[in-house]
Amino acid sequence: MIKLTTERKPRPRIIRTKLPMPTQNPEDRIDNFSEVPYGYNEAEAMLEAQRCLQCKNQPCVSGCPVEVPIRDFIALIREGKFMEAASIIKAKNSLPAVTGRVCPQELQCEAKCVMGRRYQPVAIGNLERFAADYAREEGEKIPELPKSTGKKIAVVGAGPAGLTCAGDLALLGHKVTIFEALHKPGGVLVYGIPEFRLPKDMVKYEIDYLIQLGVEVKLNFLVGKNKTVDELLDEYDAVFVGSGAGAPRLLNIPGINLVNVYSANEYLTRVNLLKGYLFPEYKTPVKRGKNVVVIGAGNVAMDSARTAKRLGADHSIIVYRRSRKECPARVEEVHHAEEEEIEFRFLTNPVRIIGDELGAVRAVECLQFELGEPDETGRAKPIPIPGSEHLIECDVVVISVGNDPNPIIPRTTPDLEISKWGTIVTDRITGKTSKERVYAGGDIATGAATVIAAMGAGKVAAKSIHKQIMGIEETEIESI
């Protein structure tokens, strides 16, 4: 039967592109360490939220490792119910102000957004960040805590995995103590990711929130040295290990130990954790190179290159073996780096670092590559071009080719099963390790990954710790 009514409901006009995030000008921001994007205001957030189609089967949610109710929180933002939006995000994700800023959305939630099939996906990360920032500024109420269970849990490491695990357990009425080796809690969020990408006040706010939930944070405490995991087990009902992937990989090339050759961890720790950019007011120095070469092209490399620029480098150069397409960094970081005139030398690989008469770096010798046939990962394999050796003059080199799991806990905890990569072997569904009452998650279990994956692992472990110590029967799930 043919419908005769000609009256059609006007379809809302589809806005094809994301509402851009207002940001600091590149020319201004390379002289400061303040955050680059300003974030949406209320009107902008509501406008971007309008782009969401409110899909019934919400594919976006399946792209998020912790299943944030994306469609529903966006619906609340549309209605101007920002506090409610933040609160339903927080039920799944305890650090939305952080993940909204640092998740690789283009590979996760936004990769699955229906809008992205034809146009740009909804700016889920920006909206999440907006809701979290709004709630923080308005002042959040501390949720009512259940009666204490009398159970005690030790958490090793105050990175995203440990913080999440601790928060969830505190909300279930357990007494949680976090042991952190450094003098500030936050893990990579405080020592690695720079202020201009993740303001440290935000991390502090999240930690203060945990403290208000009754979580105790013991700083300057190195598990494995002050107390071993076994000793913690004598005092606590369970132990969660979230000690991260904090051991820098270095290149096996001549000159790697020359003066002013940094691991990215050292370079970023000097600047972020110890505020070396405020030297000499703050006492920790960092070399302010004029020509800085950063080797690698992940988030850590982008952070290092952009930091070098802010420390006054005329040339901050990223040297990467593959092409732009393969850069493992978040798309936004590469884009911001390009805006800040970071120079990219793709298909280039260092073979040797050359020093001057005082033992300080003077240049990096590199080899040029071309793309060959795809390798087993499907990526085109870079092949060196014979005779293409050339020098890049520089006074600082930052090596940013990845991190290995922190070895202290594996070395000091007998009968904890360790993989050949040095990670702690866990059951991904429960977070259990081979050792009774010991759980692990985050980078120490997976190798260097993402903030949200670490948080997800902290959540999983909190759930199964709760079940175990409260004697709640588990439907036996086999590991996969």
Next chain:
Amino acid sequence: MYALIDRKDVTPESVWFKIKAPEIAKTCKAGQFVILRSNEKGERIPLTIADWDHKEGWISVIFQKVGASTYELAEYQKGESLQDCVGPLGIPTHTENAGNTIVIGGGLGIAIATPVARAYKQAGNHTEVIIGARKAELVFNEEEIKDFTDELYICTDDGSAGRKGFVTEQLQEMIDSGKQIDTVFCVGPPIMMKFVAKVTEPYNIKTIASLNTIMLDGTGMCGACRLTVGGETKFACVDGPDFDAHQIEWEETMARLAAYKDEEREAMTLYKKEKECQAEKMKGDKTDN
């Protein structure tokens, strides 16, 4: 916060601190160190644990004033607190079955040599100690060392105490005298350790150097402390601080220690200026009264 239970000036250039730190005192061993930070703006300063008491819950350190951070640290008084103190870090010195041992401490290395020498002795080794300093008033700990070791030799550059000359001369003499020496442990300026290694190498005497590299976290996270030992890169904070002195690339190690010369000078200039301003202000305040 870590309370200063006591402090005293040991020499015009070095200071002794007794710090309340029960969790460190409980497990530390000779050769291990702490990293402390005086305040929010301070550097993380690695210092060897000189002494400790498990029961009373304290550790002590002795440090030399060499730059802005250590000068500032030296100003802390009894009853005040340091912001941070983490440890024990590093692998304890291996003292079992060392045999006849000579422990050598030069300059600030005297502080580090003291607990190590005691540990060698307690482990049942015949232990002799050589300490070296520029002049008599910079020598310290000699009574303590005498009490628990078999012999103490003192060397000063100007001869104002003990023998005139370097610790290496004393060591060479002991080797030449035909004494059975199984292990030499040295700590102090890298140039001294390099020469100690040169002296012992022809005789194949096992020689351990304790390295005071530049450090940040002390947990193996940053690699600031790295050095080449036997062709391999090692991290002094977790693989050391003790290494085979004959295998260390000394030139590289010395260059890395001097990495921040310009910045250190800048920090020291600022420190002095701040002190002068304070002094001026105090004078001003007094005349006002």
